[in-house]
Amino acid sequence: MSSQPDRMPQQAPSETPGQPSTDVSGRAASGPTGEAPVVVAPYELSVNGVVRRVVGAWVGDSLLNVLRDDLGLLGTKGACEQGECGSCSVLLDGSVVCSCCVLAVDAVGAEVTTVEGLTPPGGLSDIQQALVAAGGVQCGFCTPGFVVAIHDLLSTRPDATELDVREALSGNLCRCTGYGRIIEAVRTVQREREAADG
Amino acid sequence: MSVAWPTRLDEAVDAAAATPGATLLAGGTDLAVEVNAGRRRPVAVVALRRVRELGEVQITPAEVVLGAGMTFSAIAAELAAAVPALAAAARTVGSPQIRNAGTVGGNIATASPAGDTLPVLAALDASVELSSTAGTRTVPLRELITGVKCTAIRPGEVLVRVRVPPARGAQQFLKVGTRNAMVIALASAALVVDEERRTVACGLGSVGPVPVRPVEAEAFIAGEIDWGRLTVPEAAVARFAELVAGAARPITDHRATAEYRRHAVAVLAGRALRRSIDVISA
Numbered sequence: 001m002s003s004q005p006d007r008m009p010q011q012a013p014s015e016t017p018g019q020p021s022t023d024v025s026g027r028a029a030s031g032p033t034g035e036a037p038v039v040v041a042p043y044e045l046s047v048n049g050v051v052r053r054v055v056g057a058w059v060g061d062s063l064l065n066v067l068r069d070d071l072g073l074l075g076t077k078g079a080c081e082q083g084e085c086g087s088c089s090v091l092l093d094g095s096v097v098c099s100c101c102v103l104a105v106d107a108v109g110a111e112v113t114t115v116e117g118l119t120p121p122g123g124l125s126d127i128q129q130a131l132v133a134a135g136g137v138q139c140g141f142c143t144p145g146f147v148v149a150i151h152d153l154l155s156t157r158p159d160a161t162e163l164d165v166r167e168a169l170s171g172n173l174c175r176c177t178g179y180g181r182i183i184e185a186v187r188t189v190q191r192e193r194e195a196a197d198g
Numbered sequence: 199m200s201v202a203w204p205t206r207l208d209e210a211v212d213a214a215a216a217t218p219g220a221t222l223l224a225g226g227t228d229l230a231v232e233v234n235a236g237r238r239r240p241v242a243v244v245a246l247r248r249v250r251e252l253g254e255v256q257i258t259p260a261e262v263v264l265g266a267g268m269t270f271s272a273i274a275a276e277l278a279a280a281v282p283a284l285a286a287a288a289r290t291v292g293s294p295q296i297r298n299a300g301t302v303g304g305n306i307a308t309a310s311p312a313g314d315t316l317p318v319l320a321a322l323d324a325s326v327e328l329s330s331t332a333g334t335r336t337v338p339l340r341e342l343i344t345g346v347k348c349t350a351i352r353p354g355e356v357l358v359r360v361r362v363p364p365a366r367g368a369q370q371f372l373k374v375g376t377r378n379a380m381v382i383a384l385a386s387a388a389l390v391v392d393e394e395r396r397t398v399a400c401g402l403g404s405v406g407p408v409p410v411r412p413v414e415a416e417a418f419i420a421g422e423i424d425w426g427r428l429t430v431p432e433a434a435v436a437r438f439a440e441l442v443a444g445a446a447r448p449i450t451d452h453r454a455t456a457e458y459r460r461h462a463v464a465v466l467a468g469r470a471l472r473r474s475i476d477v478i479s480a
Contacts, residue, residue: 037239038200038240038242040200040201043201059201059240059241059242060238060240062230062233081231082231082234083227083292083293083296084380086293095271096294096295096298097295097298098227098295098299100234101227101231102226102230102299103223103226103229103233103245105201105245106226106243106247108201109203109248149294149295152294167379170293170294170378170379170380171292171293171294171295171379172293
């Protein structure tokens with residue numbers, strides 16, 4: 001799936017078995033009734049503290065598509081395109097959301113933070129470092145989403161219990177690690193931060 | 199104008215009227231999935247997230263009034279004491295990412311048979327306030343949701359508020375799926391006990407095109423409860439569950455069989471009752 005261009009849809013989910021799967025997603029294609037997609041007037045998004053101008057986007061473009069294809073921020077990954085896997089997690093006004101489920105035009109006026117915005121220049125954050133050290137990064141595709149979700153959890157609940165951690169990360173799927181090493185990395189960051197504060 | 203970003207309700211209503219065919223956008227968690235898959239192609243959007251009135255909540259002894267734009271996260275955090283079953287249902291929706299974006303108004307307007315707040319709102323006899331340039335009307339939820347993903351919301355109407363009458367007593371929401379997180383309910387049950395009116399209301403989800411109220415089961419169990427002691431005989435719980443199973447109208451699809459759903463929803467309703475009222479073996 002990851003070898004496909006981002007705007008190619010995956011198989012239509014099986015929620016509506018009566019409908020054929022379709023390839024009309026994306027701004028270049030025409031709609032179900034043949035009309036041309038509506039290009040919205042240029043608008044601005046504030047991403048990682050920088051105001052970025054979006055030109056030529058379709059009204060239905062997801063924030064994920066605009067971040068990757070228009071703004072060149074490739075850290076945020078696209079996979080399920082239906083809010084199930086968490087690999088596209090970003091912060092919208094400080095709350096973790098799936099950027100595939102946010103229309104980009106609805107992020108106007110909000111502050112968007114991607115994994116790039118959570119990564120110190122030339123290095124790794126303590127969360128990223130702990131994921132590497134614990135073996136919580138294997139194929140790595142889910143990692144940016146986990147970094148964002150873990151950042152959100154530890155900024156709001158630094159003393160989260162293991163159950164809290166598991167619940168907070170329940171919307172992020174990892175098919176490599178079995179989650180144990182990811183949880184371990186979170187616990188490590190909690191211990192390190194507590195020791196640094198103490 | 200292909201996108202409007204109103205901040206006040208009157209602006210939202212005007213924008214909805216000014217752009218026939220505009221898609222009203224709440225949290226986007228249902229709409230974006232349809233758009234990403236190519237099943238829907240909005241030509242204009244009225245983005246409702248900034249409308250202040252839609253995010254407000256009022257909790258009074260007479261009523262709880264939720265702004266339609268309240269996210270599931272906000273409901274779980276703010277309504278755990280006032281409307282416990284609704285908060286419990288909100289907490290089971292999707293993942294933190296989805297709960298931070300998805301709203302109660304969106305859940306109602308999408309009207310999925312598996313919408314987690316819908317059986318709760320049905321059991322609570324909630325009603326919904328809709329505004330358009332023609333005025334405001336209030337519609338009971340049971341009349342608003344007319345079929346699978348079908349509602350009586352008219353073009354140009356904005357879903358503004360959800361009105362929940364008070365009920366003093368235990369409330370439960372239980373849901374079955376293949377995981378705790380990120381799961382579309384295979385069956386769900388809400389139970390609302392009102393000790394003052396001496397009623398038990400039950401809402402069933404994912405076992406019919408619209409939320410099901412098993413009225414025969416409700417009337418039966420209300421008559422079996424010792425309302426002074428808040429106890430109920432064991433045998434009555436079993437009969438209640440049977441009547442619930444009989445009221446369900448499930449279908450078989452790729453997620454579960456009708457037989458399983460009917461069985462599961464009866465177990466859930468019986469369990470919700472046991473958690474609300476002391477069961478005695480006499």
